[in-house]
Every structure is written in C-alpha cells, then in structure tokens.
Amino acid sequence: MHVMAGVLRDAQGRVLLAQRPEGKHLAGLWEFPGGKLEPGEAPHRALVRELHEELGIHIDPADGAPLIRVPWRYGERGLLLDAWQFTHWQGTPVSLEGQALQWVLPAAVDPAILAPADRPILQALRLPSIYAITPADVTPDQAALWYTRVTAALERGAGLIQLRFPLWPVEQVRALAARVQAHALRCGAVVLLNEDIDGARQLGAGIGVHLKSSQLAALATRPLPWAQPVAGSCHDAGELARAVAIGADFATLSPVAATASHPEAAALGWPSFQRMAEGAALPVFALGGMAPAQAQVAREHAAQGVAGIGAFW
Numbered sequence: 001m002h003v004m005a006g007v008l009r010d011a012q013g014r015v016l017l018a019q020r021p022e023g024k025h026l027a028g029l030w031e032f033p034g035g036k037l038e039p040g041e042a043p044h045r046a047l048v049r050e051l052h053e054e055l056g057i058h059i060d061p062a063d064g065a066p067l068i069r070v071p072w073r074y075g076e077r078g079l080l081l082d083a084w085q086f087t088h089w090q091g092t093p094v095s096l097e098g099q100a101l102q103w104v105l106p107a108a109v110d111p112a113i114l115a116p117a118d119r120p121i122l123q124a125l126r127l128p129s130i131y132a133i134t135p136a137d138v139t140p141d142q143a144a145l146w147y148t149r150v151t152a153a154l155e156r157g158a159g160l161i162q163l164r165f166p167l168w169p170v171e172q173v174r175a176l177a178a179r180v181q182a183h184a185l186r187c188g189a190v191v192l193l194n195e196d197i198d199g200a201r202q203l204g205a206g207i208g209v210h211l212k213s214s215q216l217a218a219l220a221t222r223p224l225p226w227a228q229p230v231a232g233s234c235h236d237a238g239e240l241a242r243a244v245a246i247g248a249d250f251a252t253l254s255p256v257a258a259t260a261s262h263p264e265a266a267a268l269g270w271p272s273f274q275r276m277a278e279g280a281a282l283p284v285f286a287l288g289g290m291a292p293a294q295a296q297v298a299r300e301h302a303a304q305g306v307a308g309i310g311a312f313w
Helices: 043-055 116-126 140-155 170-187 197-203 213-218 237-245 269-278 292-300
Strands: 002-008 015-019 034-036 065-074 077-086 101-104 130-133 160-163 190-194 207-211 230-234 250-253 284-287 305-308
Touching: 002 015, 002 043, 002 116, 034 043, 065 116, 077 116, 140 160, 140 170, 160 170, 170 190, 170 197, 170 207, 190 197, 197 207, 207 213, 213 230, 213 237, 230 237, 237 250, 237 269, 250 269, 269 284, 284 292, 292 305
Parallel strands: 002 077, 130 160, 130 305, 160 190, 190 207, 207 230, 230 250, 250 284, 284 305
Antiparallel strands: 002 034, 015 101, 065 077
C-alpha cells in the first residue's frame, strides 16, 4: 500500500501533526497528514487530494521536496510511506475529518507519541545533512585542541558530531563529551559517542551513541531512551534492517566510494547505495569518500546527507 504524507512546516519551523481517531488502527497516536493512493492515482495527485480532504488546503506538488520514503510493516500489512515537505500552501489547515491537530517543533516531539512508521519522518526532519566524525589518529594529548575544534564547530552550526577517539581512554572521551554537552544543548545539536552505550547513559540529554555493526547484531532492543539518539554503522541491507529492528534513529552506509583508510573494502557506488537506502526504514547517511559538497548529490540518491572525517573539519 502506497501512502503519501505531507510534512507542512510553518514560518516558525513547526510541523503539523494529526491524531488518529478512535476506531482506527493505531488510534490515539499522531502522524503526518495524508493517505493512501486510490487505484491508478499518481502519488502527487493523491497528496493534493488527501490534504484538501483532510485539512481544506491546496498544495502545489512543485512547491514540495521529497523528504524520506519509509517501507514499513504493521503485522501482515505492508506499506510505503512517501513523505514530502512543504513550506507553502493555500488556505489554513483545519480538521475536516474529526482528528485533533497540533503544530509543534520537531525537536519537541516525543517519538513515542507517533505511529511507528512516522518516526523515521520525524528523525529525517531533525537531522542535518552533514555528519562530522573526528579523526581516529588523534592522540590523548590533543584533547584541548579537539575541545576547541568541536565547540567551534557547534557554534558554527554543526548539528551532528561523533566523538571517535580510539586512542583515548574511554573516560577521557566521556570527559570531553561532558565538556561540550552544554554547547550542544544550547545549539540544538547532538554529540554521539562511538560504541560507548554506558557513557551515553551516564551523560544523558544531548549525548547519543553510534554503534558498530557487531553491536547492532548483538542488541535486541534500543539501548537508549528516545531523547538520546542512536545510530548504527552499516555496510549492507541486512545491517540496515538490524538498525531498524532495534529502533535506531539513523545509520551510515559505507563505503560509497573508495577510501584510503579502507582500501580493501569494495565501494558500493551510488546506485547500490540508493537501492539499500530506499529499502531502509530510517534516514541513511552516505559514508566513505564523501565531502560536505556532495550532500546534494547524496540527497538525490535517497540519503539524509553525507558523513565523513577529513573533509568535514
């Protein structure tokens, strides 16, 4: 079942959510407004019709932009939730089908109130297109330098940073995360620890974890509350499925291109990356041979954006 979702963003950056009414599947949970295609109906035409029927507004599909496509299963029922984002429409949204409505900033939404298939849409809204990862060869005596670099990046608007310092004692990495935590919260950014679930639990809000693929395979459930992001390192469709199964917020998929750090790894290329990203029910960053300037190319191939190390600092 192909379902269209309209993500309406107002001038304050808020998005419109609709509550599923009593008597319907997932009653009481919130979702992005929209509905399923009728037989033979084009996706854009279905979204125009559904938003007019539900909210009384008129949209021009040319004003929208694709956000994310979410393949999902509710029991034996499979669907493709196709989300498009709009900042312009005609009319004022009102409830014409009896559902409650609310305007809310994406950062203020508790994912637990959303229908499960709509949670990846929220994460795609929250995440930036650039994911910076610290270099692996940084030595412990460079901690002061990297405190300065990370805080400067946050002040410049970096929204997502992974602290990956394999040469450091784990407590030293946690200490750096604790020092930058207030900066991250003030800037509305997220800092992730590499592999360190316990450290993220101790630090709390503003600090998440990026899991390696073996951790994804070993976990049965999400290791942190929804308020702390969880990401996973993936290299194929099976690992992406594991990230979805444990409730990860996003993943990296690599290597898209050949890299000097992993010359033995075969590059996926954009066609394979796109096929796997479109089949995954979560936002996916392209990693491996990437630079910030490639973010738009990545978006055109179903990515949330690009992740990387050297070119990102």
